[in-house]
Amino acid sequence: MPSISNLTEFNHALIYAFEPESSPARLSGSETFKDALFPEAEQHEDMLRAYLYAQEIILPFIRQNGFEKVDERLFLEWINTLHEFIGKALLAAHGRKSGEYTKEAVLRWHQGAQIGSDVALFMSNKHPKCKSKSQFVDFLVESKISFDDATVFVDLLYQIRESSLKAHPSQLPFIDKKSPYLKGITTLHKLITAYHSKQLSPTEKKALDNIVKICCYPEDIPPAMKNFATETLTKLRTLDRKNLPQIAKCLAETFYRFTEIHPFANANGRTGTCIINIFLRAFDLPSILLRHPGEKENESSLYSQAIAQIDKTLEPLTELILKRIRDAQEKPFVDEELKTVIALRLTLSTLLQNILKKYPTLDIDGLQKQISPITMLAISISPNSNKSAMIILSELIHLAREEEKKMDAVFSKLFLPQPTVSATEKEQIVNALEKLTGLTGWKTANSKLIVWIDLPDYSANEIADIVLNLQSTQAIEVSSGKRSDNGIPSIQCRNINIAKLLELANTGPNKLSAESLDNNNNNN
The missing domain is CATH 1.20.58 (Methane Monooxygenase Hydroxylase; Chain G, domain 1)
Incomplete structure (x- = not known):
């Protein structure tokens, strides 16, 4: 991981002070390092790489050429690359790839994504707590949705579920027909259709908008992003760099428009924040945090109030950005602890x-x-x-x-010293590893006994299985990882007990198995 000390253009708090999202496994109750610590730590690393990319590639170009030389294609390329960094671990946890526009319709639940899961469960008659309309309305009220909105929303869900509406054709590949929650999932897709085809009454639409933001269809994202790029660059080229209120207004519009399109499956807010900070630094203004730690849960915070009203007016968001800029000019945000x-x-x-x-x-x-x-x-x-x-x-x-x-x-203590290894012994070791693993392509270093193989087409789990089997021979010290020179996944073997390895290869089966390892280890 690159050092945060290399980040000189942006406030380090942008890397350490945001709240990483929990992995699906952690949300399901797992607190293992693999499910809790690793994915969240990777999100901080991804954020650092994104801002370093902005510092090393984007800002130098803008400062040298001005926004006049930034065309729509380059601007969108920058956005996709920023998201490729920022959303890498976040989307990988859900089996998706960052840096690509979403192909699935997106619902942004104002009280958290879990509400969407609750709706799917309830409309499939499988909610663990709610068995009736009234119970689900009360459940939504407990989730900080008003009683009136919850009542209209639940009635609408029942009406939609029984209607003849269909899911949008582009979404059919993403609907699992074997899912036990098919009724609820289908209801949500019908809801999207009803919304975009303007089949909701004003009362239904108002209640729905207060609960969830239904984003545009994936097929509409590319043209929307092109228009976004054109409009944003036009504004940036005419901004008065000394007029802070005007700059804050432009940044608020940029952030809102980008997150309104919601081009990616996740990490749109983080990417939008990165975009406006790039603009700030291009104007020689300090970078800012839109949300300080703890403000998301504080409904009275300026951030929470700005986000709550963002679909009605951008004035609170504009005022928030202006205040953040002025505060950062006096003293940048920092939280050393x-x-x-x-x-x-x-x-x-x-x-x-x-x-x-x-x-x-x-x-x-x-x-x-x-x-x-x-x-x-x-x-x-x-x-x-x-x-x-x-x-x-x-x-x-x-x-x-x-x-x-x-x-x-x-x-x-398990390995014998190897002061010198002949060419013949190296060849024997390679042949033994090929026989034991079924893999060809093992290589040896000239100066010392290190044997490795590159596995660019193997998954992390497959590589881990190979490492585990080789380690179990108690004849090799094995490690795996990505090569520093080209990033290709590889397995490396060292401290090899040559006699034991050759014996196992000559007397065992053609490929390692748990049974052969047990037999061999019991005989030694």
Whole structure:
């Protein structure tokens, strides 16, 4: 991961102070490092890479050439690349690819995406808590939706479900006909059709707009983005750089228009924020955070009020941006404690993932059970959540490093020293690995006994299985990862017990199996 110290054009808080989204597995209750820590740490890394791209590629071009030389094609190319960075881990968690316009219709639920899941469950008669209309209305009210809007909305859902409306043809490939929630999913698609075909009454549309934002069909996104690029660049070329209110108004319109189109499946808000910060720096103004930590939950915050009214008026958003600019001119936002917490989370995530590359079978989640009682007591009496997080993360990093040392010591005793290796022995090792793994293409280094193979077409799970099987021979130290020179996934073997490896290859089956490994290890 690149260092945040390399980011000189933008406020570091843009990297550490946003709230990463939880993975689907964590939302389902998993708190493992793989499901909780890793995906969220990767979102911070993705954000840093996006802003470094803006710093190294976009800003120099604008400063040298001005907005007059930025055409629509280049502007849209920048946006797609920014999103490719920003949304990488976020979309990968849902099996999607960043940097590409969504092909699925998007519903933006104002009280959180979980409402959409609740609607699908309820309209499929499978909601765990709500079995009747009145119960679901009460449920929506508890989710901060008004009683009147909830009542109209639920009545509309029943009406839509029984109607003859059809899902838009472009969405049929995304509807799982075998899903147990097919009725609810189909109802939502019918709702989209009814909205875009203007079949809702004014009362129904008003209630619906208060609950969910129905974005344009995917087929309408490319022309909408082209128009967005044209309009935005036209405004930027005529802006008075000394007129802060005018700049704030332009940025508010840019952010709203972009998020209104909602071209990507997720991370549109983060990308929109990045876009307006690029414009600010191009005007030699400080970068800003639209949302400070904790403001999302605070309904009275300027941010929450601006977002709540964004579809009716852009004045609150304009005032928010203007205030953020002026505040940043006086003193940029900073939260050193939060910055330290995120730095520790990233350190722990990187450390654990590197350990897993060497020892795929290690139970890293067991480290959480090793936290000392003294540490638990310290955080229980601390009123500061950030300081508590620092204490726990620091101990977890220490425990992980100690565990790695133990594993290194254990494996170092399993391998014989190899002062010199002949060309014949290297050839025998390659042949043995080909026989044991069924893979061709193993290579050896000239100066020392390191054997590796590039696997560009293999998934992370497939590579992990190969590493696990080779590690289980207790004849090789195995690691995997992406090569630093070209980024290709590869497996590397070192500290090879040549005699044991050749014996296993000559006496065992053509390919490693759990049974052959057990038999071989029991005989040694």
